[in-house]
Amino acid sequence: MTLTSMTFRGTESIVHQANVTAWNVGDTWSYDIRLDAVSLVEDSPDLSGSSLEILDGTATIEVASVTLYNISGDMVPAYRLELHAEATGDGRFPEPNTGIFATGELLVDYHETRWVRVSDLAIIYRIQSLDLDFDAFGIWTTGIADFDHAHEYNPPQEIHDFPLRLNETWNSVSEHTQTWTGDGGPVAFPDPPTQVTEDVIIYSIPEVGQSPAVYPGCEDSYRIWWNNTNGDLIEDHWWCPAVRYDVHWWTDDIALSGVDGEFWLTSYSPVESTILNVTLSSEISALNSEINVSITGPSGESGTIWYHENMFNFTLLDGMATVSIPVGNRMDDTPTSIDWATHGIVACIDTEGMAMTCSVSTLTLEGSAIGGLLRQDVIDRTPLILDVGHETAQRLGLSFRF
Numbered sequence: 001m002t003l004t005s006m007t008f009r010g011t012e013s014i015v016h017q018a019n020v021t022a023w024n025v026g027d028t029w030s031y032d033i034r035l036d037a038v039s040l041v042e043d044s045p046d047l048s049g050s051s052l053e054i055l056d057g058t059a060t061i062e063v064a065s066v067t068l069y070n071i072s073g074d075m076v077p078a079y080r081l082e083l084h085a086e087a088t089g090d091g092r093f094p095e096p097n098t099g100i101f102a103t104g105e106l107l108v109d110y111h112e113t114r115w116v117r118v119s120d121l122a123i124i125y126r127i128q129s130l131d132l133d134f135d136a137f138g139i140w141t142t143g144i145a146d147f148d149h150a151h152e153y154n155p156p157q158e159i160h161d162f163p164l165r166l167n168e169t170w171n172s173v174s175e176h177t178q179t180w181t182g183d184g185g186p187v188a189f190p191d192p193p194t195q196v197t198e199d200v201i202i203y204s205i206p207e208v209g210q211s212p213a214v215y216p217g218c219e220d221s222y223r224i225w226w227n228n229t230n231g232d233l234i235e236d237h238w239w240c241p242a243v244r245y246d247v248h249w250w251t252d253d254i255a256l257s258g259v260d261g262e263f264w265l266t267s268y269s270p271v272e273s274t275i276l277n278v279t280l281s282s283e284i285s286a287l288n289s290e291i292n293v294s295i296t297g298p299s300g301e302s303g304t305i306w307y308h309e310n311m312f313n314f315t316l317l318d319g320m321a322t323v324s325i326p327v328g329n330r331m332d333d334t335p336t337s338i339d340w341a342t343h344g345i346v347a348c349i350d351t352e353g354m355a356m357t358c359s360v361s362t363l364t365l366e367g368s369a370i371g372g373l374l375r376q377d378v379i380d381r382t383p384l385i386l387d388v389g390h391e392t393a394q395r396l397g398l399s400f401r402f
Contacts, residue, residue, distance in 0.1 A: 016208045018222055020120060020162035020344055020362050021244040023079055025355040026271035027063045029245050031263040032056075035087050035108065040259055044186035047144075049101060050093045055108055057087025059263060061245070065354040069115055069124060071156065074309035077118035077346050077358055085110040093134045096142050104136035106144070110255060118358050119306070119344025122156035130255045132185060145185030149255060152177040155333055159203065161342065162362045164222045164239065169204040173333065187256050201234070202227045213264040217242030243268040274298055278305075278347040278359040285365055287329040287340065295321045295347045295359070303349035314347070327365060341365040 035055040041047050061083045069078035087108040094101050114126040128151075132144035153174040161170040176199040180189040204225045211221045218240035226235035233252070240247035247265045254261030274297065281292035293305055293312075299319040305312040307325055314321040325345075332341040343365070348358040 016166045016220065016222075018162070018164040018239060018241045020160070020360050021241070022118070022358050022360050023063045023066070023244065024271050024273040024357065025063050025066055026273075027244075028267075028269040029061045029243065029265060030267040030269075031059045031061075031085075032266055033059045033085055033087060033264075034262045035089075035254060036260040037089075037106075037256065040186060040256055041091070046186050047093065050091065052091040052106055053089045055087040055089035055106065057085060057108065058266075059083060059085035059110075066118070066348075066356040066358060067354045068351075069117075071117070071124060072154065076306055076309065077348055077356060078124060079116045079118060081112075081114040081116060083110075083112040083114065091134065093136075093142070093144075095136070095140055102136040102139060104134055104139075107133045107135055109133075112255075117156050117344075118346050118348075118360055120158060120162060120342075120362075121160050122158040123151075123153055124156045125150075125152050127151070128255045143183070143185075145183055145187060145256075147180060147182030147184050147187070147189075150177075150179045150181075153199070157199070157201070158333065159201075159226070159237075160224070160239070161203065162344070163342075164205060164224075166205055166208050166222075169202065171200060171202045174199050200229050202229065211238035211240070211248040213238070213248035215240065215243065215247050215265050215268075218247040218265070221247050240265075244270075274349070274357045276303075276347065276349060276357050276359045278345065278361050280345065280361050280363055283362065283364060285327045285363060287327070287365055290324050290326050291363070293323050293325055293345060293347070293361075295323075297349060297357075301349045303347060304351050306346045306348070308343065316349075327363060329365070 037055060038052050041050050041052040061081055063079055064082045065080040066077065068075040088105045090103065091106045092101055092103050109131040111129045112126055115124040116122065117124055128149045131146045133141055134144055135141045153176055155174055157174050158172045161168060175196060177194065177196050179194045181193065205222055206225060207223045208220055210219055211223070221238040221240040224237040224239060225233060227233055235249065235251045237246050237249040243265065248263060250260065250262045252260055276295070276297040279294045285291055295303070295314055295316065296319055297316050299316055302313065302315045305314060305323055305325065308330065312323050312325055314323050330341060330343070332343065343363050344360050345363055346358055346360045348356045350356050
């Protein structure tokens with residue numbers, strides 16, 4: 001007999017938990033940033049004798065559009081984020097014609113366009129554009145590098161496993177297509193310049209608390225570690241539910257191999273928008289059952305619900321609508337015997353434009369109440385794994401998510 005585990009989930013929700021969020025066009029986050037490209041410059045044969053200090057600057061991230069995006073032939077709601085950063089740092093570089101060294105500033109202009117799936121904030125595609133110039137205090141200016149680096153992930157890279165819970169771990173396996181164009185300067189592009197690899201990233205939430213960035217409302221942020229299969233830390237993020245984004249993060253490769261980047265949130269500016277809410281009659285469901293999806297919003301508006309590629313239309317009569325949908329039995333990209341799947345259910349209005357208003361809720365599919373209890377037991381035991389590193393997780397196999 002197949003049962004749901006309502007009591008188990010209700011108890012778990014009392015503890016730390018962060019649910020998937022929705023963004024609106026115009027939402028903006030600003031950061032102080034620090035880039036460490038010292039080793040890149042000092043180890044480059046093309047820049048022999050050059051030196052560079054730490055680079056400091058600022059960055060902004062803005063939701064530029066909410067529209068439909070083609071993922072493997074299915075049109076699903078997605079956000080387009082635009083990130084722009086500028087940074088400077090003192091350095092010593094040679095004049096390109098004479099080879100005479102001069103001191104000055106390295107000027108960094110960085111831009112990234114990122115497409116993110118609305119249902120779970122997984123990364124679909126991103127393109128990084130980096131322009132590096134050296135200004136010898138007005139005497140002369142020379143270009144160091146100016147190139148684009150595009151990334152496509154199939155399936156999209158699930159960097160969050162909503163709802164986020166303390167001590168959870170999961171992994172993402174994606175076919176990663178990278179393409180380099182332009183002038184890499186000290187960065188040697190691979191040959192050929194388009195490379196396809198399999199990315200396996202192991203994620204974990206080792207703590208909930210204060211991040212290195214002190215920001216009001218972010219005292220209980222979720223630290224998300226990204227590790228490769230060798231156990232090396234490649235990114236360190238702190239997700240803050242109050243600002244609906246990372247309050248702090250560090251990466252070992254911002255855009256150039258060997259360049260560390262660190263971001264501290266300085267301001268968050270959400271826009272006022274139409275209030276739309278989607279709730280599920282049960283956030284937990286057995287396989288192959290039906291649940292009611294309730295939407296509230298502006299009276300008279302019509303919209304669409306997306307569950308995977310399946311679409312269900314609704315109209316808000318007196319500001320409300322309820323649609324019954326079959327949950328099916330689809331596994332997510334990291335199925336286990338404990339947690340069959342977590343899937344986002346998205347409801348949007350204004351679906352014909354570039355500024356859709358959306359709301360999203362996560363549905364967890366579990367085979368039985370026993371499965372839920374097993375999942376709780378694993379969550380309780382995961383700190384022991386984190387204390388000794390990721391070796392135990394690797395022995396369990398990359399197809400496991402707790």
